[in-house]
Amino acid sequence: GPYAQLLLDAMKQSGCTVYNDRHFACEDCDGCVSGGFDSATSQIVLCQNNIHQQSHMNRVVTHELIHAFDHCRAHVDWFSNVKHLACSEIRAANLSGDCSLINEMTRFKFGLKQHHQTCVRDRAIRSILAVRKVSKETAEKAVDGVFDSCFNDHEPFGRVPHSKSDAKYAYRNFQNRDRYYANL
Numbered sequence: 102g103p104y105a106q107l108l109l110d111a112m113k114q115s116g117c118t119v120y121n122d123r124h125f126a127c128e129d130c131d132g133c134v135s136g137g138f139d140s141a142t143s144q145i146v147l148c149q150n151n152i153h154q155q156s157h158m159n160r161v162v163t164h165e166l167i168h169a170f171d172h173c174r175a176h177v178d179w180f181s182n183v184k185h186l187a188c189s190e191i192r193a194a195n196l197s198g199d200c201s202l203i204n205e206m207t208r209f210k211f212g213l214k215q216h217h218q219t220c221v222r223d224r225a226i227r228s229i230l231a232v233r234k235v236s237k238e239t240a241e242k243a244v245d246g247v248f249d250s251c252f253n254d255h256e257p258f259g260r261v262p263h264s265k266s267d268a269k270y271a272y273r274n275f276q277n278r279d280r281y282y283a284n285l
């Protein structure tokens with residue numbers, strides 16, 4: 102989809118690993134985990150046993166590519182700094198569509214604008230607990246400590262993409278931004 106394409110282009114232009122098919126692995130995963138990012142190999146794992154819809158697949162790919170983008174851009178200390186992990190999980194939940202309205206409506210949670218933030222916070226905490234042996238309190242503290250700055254960091258999208266047309270718009274903007282710089 103356009104989200105993933107934008108991320109791939111942004112990474113290429115930032116001098117990051119150029120992702121191709123060999124960076125994606127399909128595996129059976131434990132529990133209800135949908136995907137993962139291996140920072141050592143820059144590989145993205147897609148859990149074929151837990152992904153049954155194309156739209157879900159798109160979200161997982163986008164979510165994991167945001168981790169890959171952060172890894173390249175920010176030299177994230179995934180293992181010893183839980184705040185780094187928390188920040189990337191907040192961004193991935195916020196920007197991948199994990200908490201988009203339609204996605205949330207299918208879970209019968211209608212509502213308030215505030216709900217998007219609550220959803221992002223909850224998912225970031227759950228993601229940390231799925232990959233690190235830390236207490237719920239530690240995960241919550243890490244997420245709350247960096248929430249505002251990481252929730253408002255929309256790179257490379259420019260804003261939170263809420264729909265397919267938003268993503269296409271962001272992608273065009275991203276390309277034009279690049280063109281603009283190229284003309285300076």
Ligand SMILES: [Zn+2]
Pocket residue numbers: 164168189190193228
């Ligand atoms: Zn994640």
